[in-house]
Amino acid sequence: MAKLTRESFDTLVHQLSEKRAESNWIKVGMSTCGIAAGAEDVLNTLTEEAKKRKIEIVIKRCGCQGMCSVEPLVEVHVPGLPDVVYGKVDKACAVKILEEHVMAKKLVNDHIYELRTKR
Amino acid sequence: MEKKTVFIKDTNRIVQAGKDFDTHFLSYVREVGLEEVVEVTRVADIGIYDQGVVVKIMPGDIQYAQVKDTDIKRIVDETLKKGNVIQELVCTKEPKQLRVVLRNCGVIDPDSIEEYIASGGYQGIKKILSGMTPEQVIEELKVSGLRGRGGAGFPTWLKWKLTREAQGDQKYIICNGDEGDPGAYMDRSVLEGDPHSVIEGLMTAGFAIGATKGFFYIRAEYPLAVERIEKAIAKAYDYGLLGNNILGSSFSFDVDIRLGAGAFVCGEETALIASIEGKRGTPRPRPPFPSVKGLWDKPTAINNVETLANIPVIMTRGGAWFAGIGTEKSKGTKVFALTGKVKNSGLVEVPMGITLREIIYDIGGGLISDKDIKAVQTGGPSGGVIPKEYLDTPVDYENLQKLGSIMGSGGMIVMDEDDCMVDIAKFYLGFCVDESCGKCVPCRIGGYQLLRILNRISQATGTLEDVDKMKKIALAMQKASLCALGQTAANPVVSTIKYFEEEYKDHIVNKKCRSHKCTHLLNYSIMQDKCKRCRICVIHCPANAITGDKEKGFYVDQKICAKCGKCFEVCRFGAILKE
Numbered sequence: 166m167a168k169l170t171r172e173s174f175d176t177l178v179h180q181l182s183e184k185r186a187e188s189n190w191i192k193v194g195m196s197t198c199g200i201a202a203g204a205e206d207v208l209n210t211l212t213e214e215a216k217k218r219k220i221e222i223v224i225k226r227c228g229c230q231g232m233c234s235v236e237p238l239v240e241v242h243v244p245g246l247p248d249v250v251y252g253k254v255d256k257a258c259a260v261k262i263l264e265e266h267v268m269a270k271k272l273v274n275d276h277i278y279e280l281r282t283k284r
Numbered sequence: 285m286e287k288k289t290v291f292i293k294d295t296n297r298i299v300q301a302g303k304d305f306d307t308h309f310l311s312y313v314r315e316v317g318l319e320e321v322v323e324v325t326r327v328a329d330i331g332i333y334d335q336g337v338v339v340k341i342m343p344g345d346i347q348y349a350q351v352k353d354t355d356i357k358r359i360v361d362e363t364l365k366k367g368n369v370i371q372e373l374v375c376t377k378e379p380k381q382l383r384v385v386l387r388n389c390g391v392i393d394p395d396s397i398e399e400y401i402a403s404g405g406y407q408g409i410k411k412i413l414s415g416m417t418p419e420q421v422i423e424e425l426k427v428s429g430l431r432g433r434g435g436a437g438f439p440t441w442l443k444w445k446l447t448r449e450a451q452g453d454q455k456y457i458i459c460n461g462d463e464g465d466p467g468a469y470m471d472r473s474v475l476e477g478d479p480h481s482v483i484e485g486l487m488t489a490g491f492a493i494g495a496t497k498g499f500f501y502i503r504a505e506y507p508l509a510v511e512r513i514e515k516a517i518a519k520a521y522d523y524g525l526l527g528n529n530i531l532g533s534s535f536s537f538d539v540d541i542r543l544g545a546g547a548f549v550c551g552e553e554t555a556l557i558a559s560i561e562g563k564r565g566t567p568r569p570r571p572p573f574p575s576v577k578g579l580w581d582k583p584t585a586i587n588n589v590e591t592l593a594n595i596p597v598i599m600t601r602g603g604a605w606f607a608g609i610g611t612e613k614s615k616g617t618k619v620f621a622l623t624g625k626v627k628n629s630g631l632v633e634v635p636m637g638i639t640l641r642e643i644i645y646d647i648g649g650g651l652i653s654d655k656d657i658k659a660v661q662t663g664g665p666s667g668g669v670i671p672k673e674y675l676d677t678p679v680d681y682e683n684l685q686k687l688g689s690i691m692g693s694g695g696m697i698v699m700d701e702d703d704c705m706v707d708i709a710k711f712y713l714g715f716c717v718d719e720s721c722g723k724c725v726p727c728r729i730g731g732y733q734l735l736r737i738l739n740r741i742s743q744a745t746g747t748l749e750d751v752d753k754m755k756k757i758a759l760a761m762q763k764a765s766l767c768a769l770g771q772t773a774a775n776p777v778v779s780t781i782k783y784f785e786e787e788y789k790d791h792i793v794n795k796k797c798r799s800h801k802c803t804h805l806l807n808y809s810i811m812q813d814k815c816k817r818c819r820i821c822v823i824h825c826p827a828n829a830i831t832g833d834k835e836k837g838f839y840v841d842q843k844i845c846a847k848c849g850k851c852f853e854v855c856r857f858g859a860i861l862k863e
């Protein structure tokens with residue numbers, strides 16, 4: 166990576182802003198609180214099961230969202246549905262998220278802890 | 285009709301059996317043939333508490349509370365079909381949280397510098413390196429009114445100004461990540477969730493004070509935080525955001541990590557400096573302050589993780605914007621680690637000036653048990669307890685201090701009737717006694733003696749004079765200890781005596797612990813009318829203190845009873861009385 170200058174920094178910012186429009190993604194909270202609650206298993210399950218079902222979705226990691234008592238947290242962004250944060254996600258729930266939310270475009274009951282109205 | 289999503293949540297703690305509001309709702313939606321365009325979802329939390337059934341409709345963000353079964357028809361007919369809002373059901377709740385420090389936590393991938401840059405990262409340092417002078421940076425910070433988030437609340441701009449003005453060929457900036465209060469983990473989450481913001485804050489500080497070298501001092505118990513910061517630093521070097529001639533300017537800045545071995549006292553700045561120098565982590569008298577004579581005797585500024593994470597936002601959005609948040613003397617937001625007997629424990633970031641009640645009930649969702657709230661502990665072992673009468677106090681540095689507690693680094697522990705104040709004081713004091721470095725007498729001996737007295741009180745051998753004696757020792761520690769650890773170690777004791785002296789007297793005079801926490805003051809006995817003579821307590825009692833037979837009944841011999849509570853646990857008929 167070439168060292169950035171002020172000019173090339175601006176170019177990079179511009180490039181990134183254009184690149185950032187991923188149509189669908191899943192984020193898993195992977196801080197100490199999330200990992201302690203089993204976020205690694207959830208992340209692996211999501212990745213493997215998505216591969217098995219040939220679902221094209223970006224699965225990313227992020228930090229702590231703050232709701233530590235309901236970790237592991239998984240945020241899902243799929244066009245046509247509101248962005249939601251699922252809490253207390255285990256392996257079974259991770260599969261549900263893929264099958265119901267991502268594939269069938271239907272929200273999963275009883276696991277939503279936050280609705281993201283605005284970004 | 286546009287596709288709509290309906291979210292339903294019964295927010296009362298006890299969900300009434302057989303209610304099943306969402307089934308009713310769904311069947312009516314089917315009845316009117318809207319099931320193709322309306323999706324009904326039960327959610328686990330909607331951010332509103334004790335407001336009956338809450339229904340939220342998206343898009344449109346319409347929110348109804350106290351909804352009854354009889355309202356279903358009009359919600360579907362009016363709101364879903366026609367888009368009309370039913371005013372009398374509307375429940376608007378402004379979000380209480382404001383995310384400044386945690387702006388990227390849980391949003392970006394902490395290992396990706398590009399995601400940080402894409403979300404506005406490193407814009408602050410770019411702005412500075414495009415022509416601001418260090419004096420202008422300090423001035424901007426003065427306008428913002430930012431005060432140190434590590435606990436004491438010293439104005440950050442002044443710390444930087446003093447370090448800038450100090451004479452020295454080399455200056456240092458240190459990020460204090462030695463977070464050690466029981467129950468507090470704000471700094472860990474920021475380091476793990478948004479490491480680049482702390483690096484950018486550190487660079488800005490380095491630029492302002494004239495330092496070319498910065499250190500992260502992070503406790504070794506935070507391996508993930510250390511790993512993420514390491515990766516972030518390497519990435520920043522890669523991109524030329526650290527090292528020589530950053531962004532093509534004349535500013536050069538290097539960063540290194542030092543690990544703390546987990547001594548609480550190393551969060552104190554002079555002890556922290558000694559620890560980085562490779563010496564034993566003990567504090568030294570101030571002055572000279574680190575801003576004059578710090579790391580390797582060079583002028584040094586030490587800022588807390590959360591303080592530094594605020595800096596990039598202040599630089600990009602301006603000091604005036606930041607000063608618009610908060611109270612007159614405490615600006616901006618504060619991150620709290622809300623724990624204890626609260627329903628939604630976790631990290632909350634709120635503007636200064638919010639009340640404790642709002643934090644606990646509106647964000648925390650109230651208490652986890654059906655017991656009454658007793659007190660809130662803030663500031664960890666250096667803080668104090670705030671009784672429930674003061675829950676409506678706006679939270680800022682001055683107000684908490686007036687109440688005998690401190691803002692501290694941001695631990696907030698909610699306590700209910702089951703928490704014994706003597707026991708709480710003992711816990712925090714025990715922590716400080718363990719962590720005292722032993723260098724100065726007031727802290728080393730004062731703390732130990734205080735703990736002995738507290739132990740006596742909780743073991744039913746305390747006297748009323750003990751309370752006065754504790755006040756005296758506490759005063760001596762506050763006045764004469766070398767560093768903040770000793771000066772504040774007695775705060776939990778002082779504040780519990782201040783607000784809960786009755787409870788201390790109860791322990792001493794009546795030999796009673798009303799929260800049933802102090803085991804020595806407990807009495808176990810068998811209620812004969814409830815006892816079914818099953819002998820399970822007799823079998824389980826490790827001290828063989830329960831005697832008797834099936835005809836006459838069983839009794840606990842108080843002289844032998846070890847107060848272990850085993851009988852209470854195993855009895856299936858609730859026949860053991862604990863008092």
